[in-house]
Each structure stands twice: as C-alpha cells, then as structure tokens.
Amino acid sequence: MSSRGLRKLERQNLEEELAKYSKNSELPVDAEAESSEEEQKDLSNKSKINAFDLLGAEEEEEEEEEEEEKEIKDEQLKDSNKVEVLPKPINSNKKKKNKKSKKSKSKKTEKNNSGESDQEDIDQILKELEIKDKKGRFANALVNTVGSDDDDDDDDENEESELNRTNYVEGNFVANHKYFTLFKLKKCLNLLKINPKDLDPDREFRNLFGTELSDSAIEDADSTSSSFVTPEILRQIKKLSKMVRGWGGKDRRSFPGSSRKLVFTKIRDDWIPTQIKNISMKECEDEEILNLKTINITDINEISKIKETLRKEKKFNIRYFKFTENTDMKLDNSQFFISIVIRPDHESLINLLQKSPYHVETLVQVSTILFRQGDKSNSNGLIERALFVFDRALRQNFDIGNGLVRLPFKYFLNRQFYLTLFRYIQILTQKSTFYTALQYCIFMLSLNPTEDPYGVRYFIDYYCIMSGEYKYLIEFVDSYLCITYNSWLTPSLCYSKVLAYLLDDYEKNFDKAVESLIFAFERYPYTGYKLLETIGLGNAPPLLDDNFFKKVTTTDEIATEAYLIRVKLMWNNSKVKDFLHDELMKLFTTKKEILETENTGNNGGVTSFFSSFFKRSGYTEDKQKEEEEEEEAKAKEEEMKKMIPANLLRHAILIDEPSVMAKIPENVWEGNEIYDFDAFPPKGLAGESIENFIDHDMIAGALTQHNENDAIMDAIRASLLDIENENQVMDDAEP
DSSP states (O other): OOHHHHHHHHHHHHHHHHHHHHHHTOOOSSHHHHHHHHHHHHHHHHHHHHHHTTOOOSOOOHHHHHHHHHHHHHHHHHHHHOTTSOOOOOOHHHHHHHHTTTSOHHHHHHHHHHHHHHHHHHHHHHHHHHHHHHHHHHHHHHHHTTHHHHHHHHIIIIITHHHHHOOSBSOSOOGGGTTSOHHHHHHHGGGGOOOGGGGOHHHHHHHHHGGGSOHHHHHHHHTOOOSSOOHHHHHHHHHHHHHSTTSBTTTTOBOTTOSOOOSSOOOOTTSOOOOOOSEEEEEOOHHHHHHHHTTTOOOHHHHHHHHHHHHHHHHTTOEEEEEEESSOOHHHHHHHHIIIIISOOHHHHHHHHHHOTTOHHHHHHHHHHHHHTTOHHHHHHHHHHHHHHHHTTOOTTOOSSSSOEEOOTTSHHHHHHHHHHHHHHHHHHHTTOHHHHHHHHHHHHHTSTTTOTTOGGGTHHHHHHHTTOHHHHHHHHTSHHHHSBGGGSOHHHHHHHHHHHHHHOTTTTHHHHHHHHHHHHHHOHHHHHHHHHHHSOSOOOOOSOTTTTTTOOHHHHHHHHHHHTTHHHHSOOHHHHHHHHHHHHHHHHHHHHHHHHHHHTSOHHHHHHHHHHHHHTTOOHHHHHHHHHHHHHHHHHHHHHHHSOHHHHHHHHHHTOHHHHTTSOHHHHHSSOOBTTBSSOOOGGGOOOGGGGSOHHHHHHHHHHHHHHHHHHHHHHHHHHHHHHHHHHHHHHOO
C-alpha cells in the first residue's frame, strides 16, 4: 500500500476514536449539557479539518511512517485508559533530526514543520475534549453535592414562601417559632456573628486609651484579688498555682488538660488552681433535639415539618449543645437548695462556697447577695469565676463567633450559663465597656434567637447607642430578628432607632428619623407619652382620651419602665431632645384632633335611643358601666396571664429596679416560685430544674428537721405568749 493510502487509513481510525471519545464525554443532565455536547462535536469536526489538511508531505520514509503510527496508537491508548491525564506534547522535531541528518536541509525542514503542526493540532483537540470532560464531571458533582443546598433554598423560597413573607406575627409563644425560617436566618446571620477577640474588655480599653494605657496597668487590674482571702492565703494560692502545670500562663488564659485558650475570662490570682472540671459540654443528638422541639405536639404533620426543619438546620451547620456535670454534685446542689429554698441562710451559702469554690449556682447566688449589700468588687469577682467554669468546659467545635451554635433553655446548666452571661454584662456596664457588653449581648442572643430567654431585645439598644454602633442598631431593627414577631420589636428598639438615625447624621437622616418616630408612636403611644414625660422640655403631652391608659397592656408598661431607666443616659443631647419634644407634641396633637373628630361625627341619635331604652327597662347606665368595667378587668387579667413574655419577666426581675418590679402583677408572684438563680424556668416536661440534680432523701430529712424546728419554735412562742398573758392578769389584779 502506498504512503498516501496508509495516511488516509490512519486518519479514518483517528476520526473514529475521537468521535467515540466525544460521545463518552457528553453530559446528559439538562439543556445546558446538550448545548455543550453540540459545541464539543463542532469543535472536534473543525479540529479534524484543521489537523489533517496540513498534512502536506507526499513521500515519507518507511521508518518515519512506522514511528508516527506508533506515536498515534500510544496517544489513543492513553486516551482510552485515563482521560483525565493531559497528554504530553511530543517534540517530533528532535526525534526526526537525528534520523534525517542525511536529507537535504530544505526537505527536512518542510517535513518537520508539517509533522509538528499535525501533532500539535491533535494534542490541542485532546486537551480541549479532556477539559470539557472534566468540567462535565465537575458539574455532575455539583449537582450531587451542592445542588441539594439549592434545593433547600428553593424549599425555603417556594414551599415555605408564606412563612417567609409573613412578618409581625402576633404572640411570642407560637410553636417552635415556625415563622422564623432558615431563609430568614440566613438573611440576618451577619447580625449574630461576632469576633471572639472583642469579648475581652482589655481590648476595648486599649482602643479607648491607646498607648496611654500600659500593659502593666492592665496586668495589675487582672491580678486584683476579688474574694474573701487574706494575704497569707493568697500567697499560698500563688505557690499552688506554680505547682499545677498549665494553670494561667503569661496571658492568664491557659488551663490544665487542654491546649485551647480561655475566651471569656482570665485566671485571677485568688482562684484556687484545680485540674478537675466540674462541668463539661456535649453536643445534643438528633433524637434529643427532636424530642426537645416536639414537646406537647401531637400532630404528625407538624412533627414531620419540624424534622425537615432540623435536617436543614443541620445541613446549614447549626449545632445544639448542653452543659453537663462531670462529677457527682448532688451533695453540693442539695446543700445549696436547702440554704435557698427550705431554710434560707446566707452564712451556710458562704461556707458552701469555701468548700466548693467552683460551684456555679453558689457563685451566682452569693454574688447577687453581695451586690445588694454594696460589695461590688467581690460580687464581680464571683461572677467572673462562674464564667470561667463554663469557659473551660467549651468544646472545640463550639464556634462562638459564627452565630450557629444553640443552647436550649430547657437544660438547667444552660440556664445557669445564660444567667452568668447576663450578670457579666452588668459588670461590663459598670466598667463602661459598652462595646464589649454589646458583643456579649449579640452572642447571648445568637445562642437562642427565637426564645431570647433573658430578653436581649429589651436592652441591646442601650449598648448600641452607648458604643456608637448606630448603623448596626438600625440594621438590627429592620431585620427579621425584630420584624418576624410583634413581640420581638420592643418599645425600646422602636424609639432607639430614631435616636440612632439622629446621632449617626442628624441632617442627612432627619426625614428617616421622623418616619421612624411616627412608626414607633403608632405602635407604642404609651411609651412615647412616658418618654416625653421623662426627658421632655416641660410641656406635658395631651392625653388622647379618657381610655388612653386603660388600653395599655401590662407588657407595654413593664417594657416601657425598663426602657425609661436608661433613656436619660441615651437621650442626653439637647439637639435630639428638642427633636423628640417637638415631633412627639405634633403627633399627640394630631392624634387628639383625629379622635375628637371621630367622636363628634358619631350618630348621637342612636346613642340617645339606646340610653333611653336601658333607662325604661331599668338597666341604668351606671350598672351597665360597672359590668363593662368588670368584663374589661377580667379580659385584661386573662390577657395579662397569656401575653406577658417570660423573657420580659426574667429581665424585669434580674435588673431589680423598683419602678419595673412594681409593674409586675401580683398574680405573677403568687402563682410562681421565683428564685434569683433560676427565674421562671420551663415547667413540667418542657425543662429540667435543680430538683433533677439533688438528693431527695437529704432534702426530705432537712425538710422534716425544719418542720420540727418550726414546731418547737411555735411552742416556745406560745409559751412565751402565755407567760406574758399571765403576767398581764396578775398586774391587773393588784390593787
């Protein structure tokens, strides 16, 4: 066979192999894959024309033909066995140079150029096909892995579109807060993220004072003793700390048994070194979370929806954790319970603290007692020590700053952590480290953004204003974290948003501030009235009508009083005071005129007819009014029981302000046993309590002894009373 015939045969074989290869690399996924297949075929056809039209030599030596045939077969073998490996370009010029040394220079150059062009075009075809094949398989991989996330997004936007579109839902106790969907969480997740380094108040001090604040000054503050220890005992503690390996370190953030650093606290000199961790943290199992979410829910469809929601949350990397006790703390817990509930005794609490210096419940309770006695230094030190107990218990995968870790409020030790955080925020407030306190508020809210167990939404605005984070407050109030449920948009958030606009840029944001004030006034007119009364310029706002205060709910009264505690520190600028006074007076005047117009326009004839009817029938207006007031009082009482959020009550009790406490209805105190260490815990199956962690036999013995002591004391009192009565009779009998 001639040389030309051999080349034609080789071209046909190569074209068939390339066609088979292009078919194998097609993407049968969707229309986009089909279009890529057509492009692939067009490219192969076009490349075949360009490749073989350039084969220009008509006569070749037999040795050269055999070598080229071998090279083509090798390339085909590589393509069929492993498509992903890019073929190496063959430098045929060097191989042919030695074999054609006896040829003329012109003929050798012509042949080499034609062979090189041929091989380069073939290599280019194979490379392009291989790249397309890789892209196709990568696209398939995306469909199998990432594509499910897109499906979840579609579910969020389509199947739950009604939930996503619905905002300002009435009530705070909707089952599982289903209207706060994962779609909404994604939209506002950045507002729940923090930098863990910002949880260090020393960092804020350095930012405030710069180089003027030396490291030695911070070191002195960190080493300050804040406990009931004498200098001699303090020296012994320091010696002991040197013997416990890994305790403290140069940065005071190291602790034994872990290479992880403390995040919330620094180890103080008066803390007794120990390698024992009383508390640890574990991640909740899927079944445990499901049981937690489906308490008191019997509807199968609702349970299925909750399962699907939990599946999406897990895929989004939301994790649930809880604190657990490592050692048997029943004895300490029982002694604590006896000293608080059965036989209140502060001295026994202090003795228990000396015996168990890292018992969290005792630390928090004794701190509260000392704070009320005015001993703030020792009180703050105990709260920091309690926070240290939780700090060293954190897991490595408990990512503080991503806003995706959750601590269910059901668990007793989780509630102790919330309480410790709340108390520590109060300490940061005393230090005027408002930005650090704001970061703790955000972190605390991120742990449970739906329940918000200690009412962060009732006081986060204060720290935003005091730290100058005006834009964050505006964005927060406008986010799904506030607008999903009516109770989430608190009075303080509404009115502080107005202040944030003014302080950020008075001239630029004036119109936005007016709009926000109108919205706040329409939503919470009572708060506007009290705000104007508290920080106004002396002119009393006009009452809208006689029933203005009767229409105010107990929730609004408590929330408003909690807000008024801080407003003088926030609205301390004369310019913003003038704005508030002028604009609120306009709103009150306009509202009063509208109400008067509506009352004047009522049909008096109808009213007169009903009045005369009731008089003729013996049903007087006074009696009617009395019954209406009774019904209104009953309705208000029922509303009060149902509508006061538990987180607002916890917040009101923990801030311990008389003006706020006075607004809490009496039946709240009568129907609940309220303690500082666990205010309004979940009842029944909804949560744990300290009673799950005590020795009931020990409690029963203490209760029996307490009753016996009470009986003895009653007998003694009765005897003393009898003796006093006898003496009185004898004194009366004497002449």
